[in-house]
Amino acid sequence: MPLVTSKEMFKKAYEGKYAIGAFNVNNMEIIQGIVDAAKEEQAPLILQVSAGARKYAKHIYLMKLVEAAVEDSGLPICLHLDHGEDFEICKACIDGGFTSVMIDGSKLPFEENIALTKKVVDYAHERGVTVEGELGRLAGVEDAVKVSEREATYTDPDQAVEFVERTGVDSLAIAIGTSHGAYKFKGEPTLDFERLEKISKMLPGFPLVLHGASSVLPEFVAKCNQYGGKIQGAQGVPEEMLLKAGQMGVCKINIDTDLRLAMTASIREHLALHPGDFDPRQYLKPAREAIKNMVKHKIRNVLNCSGRL
Ligand SMILES: O=C(CO)COP(=O)(O)O
Ligand SMILES: O=C[C@H](O)COP(=O)(O)O
Ligand SMILES: [Zn+2]
Ligand SMILES: [Zn+2]
Numbered sequence: 001m002p003l004v005t006s007k008e009m010f011k012k013a014y015e016g017k018y019a020i021g022a023f024n025v026n027n028m029e030i031i032q033g034i035v036d037a038a039k040e041e042q043a044p045l046i047l048q049v050s051a052g053a054r055k056y057a058k059h060i061y062l063m064k065l066v067e068a069a070v071e072d073s074g075l076p077i078c079l080h081l082d083h084g085e086d087f088e089i090c091k092a093c094i095d096g097g098f099t100s101v102m103i104d105g106s107k108l109p110f111e112e113n114i115a116l117t118k119k120v121v122d123y124a125h126e127r128g129v130t131v132e133g134e135l136g137r138l139a140g141v142e143d144a145v146k147v148s149e150r151e152a153t154y155t156d157p158d159q160a161v162e163f164v165e166r167t168g169v170d171s172l173a174i175a176i177g178t179s180h181g182a183y184k185f186k187g188e189p190t191l192d193f194e195r196l197e198k199i200s201k202m203l204p205g206f207p208l209v210l211h212g213a214s215s216v217l218p219e220f221v222a223k224c225n226q227y228g229g230k231i232q233g234a235q236g237v238p239e240e241m242l243l244k245a246g247q248m249g250v251c252k253i254n255i256d257t258d259l260r261l262a263m264t265a266s267i268r269e270h271l272a273l274h275p276g277d278f279d280p281r282q283y284l285k286p287a288r289e290a291i292k293n294m295v296k297h298k299i300r301n302v303l304n305c306s307g308r309l
Pocket of ligand 3: 083104134138
C-alpha cells in the first residue's frame with residue numbers, strides 16, 4: 001500500500017469516535033519504534049515532519065525512511081508536514097511526496113490566514129494532497145513567541161466555520177487550552193470542552209486537530225531526573241481528556257514531547273547503568289523499544305484506534 005492522505009482515516013475516525021495519532025519523526029529509531037507499535041496494534045498512522053525535523057534529517061532521508069516503513073509494515077500511513085509556515089515549504093513537501101500538509105497561518109490576521117491557507121489548499125487539492133489549517137493560537141510558547149492572554153488565543157467557533165468554508169481545508173487545528181512542550185499547565189490542567197463541543201456541533205462531520213497533546217508521562221520525567229536530568233514542573237494533558245476529545249470530533253492528536261521524553265529517559269537510564277557502553281546500538285535499541293511501548297499505550301488507551309484499519 002502506498003502512502004495515503006488523511007481523508008479516509010479521518011472519515012472513519014470521526015464516525016468511530018476515535019482519533020489517529022500524529023507522531024513527530026526525526027530519525028530512523030523514532031520512525032521504527034512508532035511504526036512497529038502501529039503494526040502490532042493494526043492501527044492507522046500519521047507520521048509528521050516539522051520544518052526543524054526536515055532541516056535536521058533532510059527531506060529525502062525522512063521520505064525514504066517513511067517509504068520503507070510503509071513497505072515493511074503494510075499499514076496505511078499518511079506523511080504530513082507539521083506547522084508549515086509558508087506556501088513554499090508546503091509546496092516543497094507536496095512536490096516531494098508528502099500526502100498531507102499543515103499550513104499554520106495562526107499568527108496572521110484572520111483574512112491573511114484565510115488567503116494563505118486557501119492558496120495552499122488550491123495547490124494541494126489539485127495534486128491529491130490533504131491540508132490542515134490552524135485558527136487560534138495555543139497558549140504558552142509557540143513559534144518562540146510567548147502568548148500571555150490565554151482566552152484571547154482560543155479558537156472562536158464562528159470564525160472556525162467561516163475559515164473552513166472559505167479555505168476548503170480538510171481539517172482544522174484548534175486552540176482550547178493545550179500547548180506545545182513539557183510545561184503545559186501551572187496548576188490544575190483544564191481544557192475548554194465547552195468550546196470544543198460548540199465548534200464540533202457547528203462543523204458536523206468535520207475533523208478537528210489537537211496540537212500540544214502530549215501527556216508528559218510522569219514515569220519518563222521521573223526517570224530522566226533519576227538519571228541526571230533536570231526537568232522540573234513538567235505537566236501534560238491528562239489522558240482521559242484526550243480520550244474524551246477523540247469522541248467529540250477531534251480526529252488527529254499530535255504527540256512529540258512524549259516521544260522525546262520516552263527516548264531520553266531510556267538513553268539516560270542505559271548510559272547511567274552501563275557507563276562502559278559506547279556503541280550507539282546499545283542505547284538506541286532500548287530507546288526504540290521504549291518509544292514502541294509508549295506508542296502502543298497511546299494507540300490502545302488514549303487514541304482508541306487499535307485494530308481500526
Ligand atoms: O503539537 C505537536 C506537534 O505539532 C506536539 O505537541 P506536544 O509538544 O504536546 O507533543
Ligand atoms: O509543534 C512542534 C513539534 O513538537 C515539532 O518541534 P520541532 O519544531 O522542535 O521539531
Ligand atoms: Zn501554530
Ligand atoms: Zn503543533
